[in-house]
Amino acid sequence: MSLFRSEGHLAAWLGSTKQKRGEVLSLTKVFELARAWYSDPRDPAWRPRTRDESQEVLDSVGLTGDFWELPS
Amino acid sequence: MYDKLLAGGRPPTIGEIAEHFAISPADSRRAIAELKIGKTILPDPNTGEIWMAGPFSAGPTAYRVIGRRAQWFANCAWDMLGIAVIADEEVRIEAQCTDCGAPMTIRANPWTPPIAEGVVHFLIPARRWYEDVGFT
Numbered sequence: 573m574s575l576f577r578s579e580g581h582l583a584a585w586l587g588s589t590k591q592k593r594g595e596v597l598s599l600t601k602v603f604e605l606a607r608a609w610y611s612d613p614r615d616p617a618w619r620p621r622t623r624d625e626s627q628e629v630l631d632s633v634g635l636t637g638d639f640w641e642l643p644s
Numbered sequence: 645m646y647d648k649l650l651a652g653g654r655p656p657t658i659g660e661i662a663e664h665f666a667i668s669p670a671d672s673r674r675a676i677a678e679l680k681i682g683k684t685i686l687p688d689p690n691t692g693e694i695w696m697a698g699p700f701s702a703g704p705t706a707y708r709v710i711g712r713r714a715q716w717f718a719n720c721a722w723d724m725l726g727i728a729v730i731a732d733e734e735v736r737i738e739a740q741c742t743d744c745g746a747p748m749t750i751r752a753n754p755w756t757p758p759i760a761e762g763v764v765h766f767l768i769p770a771r772r773w774y775e776d777v778g779f780t
């Protein structure tokens with residue numbers, strides 16, 4: 573998940589590297605994702621999520637569709 | 645492990661874990677390799693040292709996160725904001741544009757979205773995230 577100054581810089585990078593465009597999120601959306609995804613592992617109640625729980629996190633911030641489908 | 649990471653910016657080494665638990669370095673290396681906590685902590689495939697402890701990187705990356713207590717390195721642009729969440733404090737992120745290398749400074753905190761220019765590109769679809777976590 574790579575940071576770019578702008579869509580224009582992303583387009584230039586995709587052109588020079590011949591990489592296929594994936595999904596592009598704003599910093600606001602990535603912040604929402606980070607907040608939903610991460611919690612303090614030092615919390616005694618912390619435990620790894622199941623695949624379905626992780627999918628629910630993606631869904632909860634509106635990241636749905638084929639690109640965001642975790643492996644089963 | 646996360647106590648040490650948050651306090652000092654890097655995870656404990658095999659030797660430090662061995663000393664802390666009074667075990668041999670071989671047992672320490674094995675314990676890291678056998679951690680059963682999903683994709684959260686990954687050992688370096690060559691050295692066995694802790695390589696990633698989500699969202700932290702053990703070594704320098706393009707995403708430096710500077711907090712009050714320490715500075716940390718994130719594995720990617722998603723994780724740089726994840727560190728602000730776990731550290732639970734305001735941070736300054738010193739990153740670079742992946743295209744041109746221009747420095748990008750982002751002030752972030754665990755409560756509100758950062759106000760900064762920039763977009764994040766997810767190259768790999770979620771179904772392939774765990775095939776090669778380093779590349780992802």
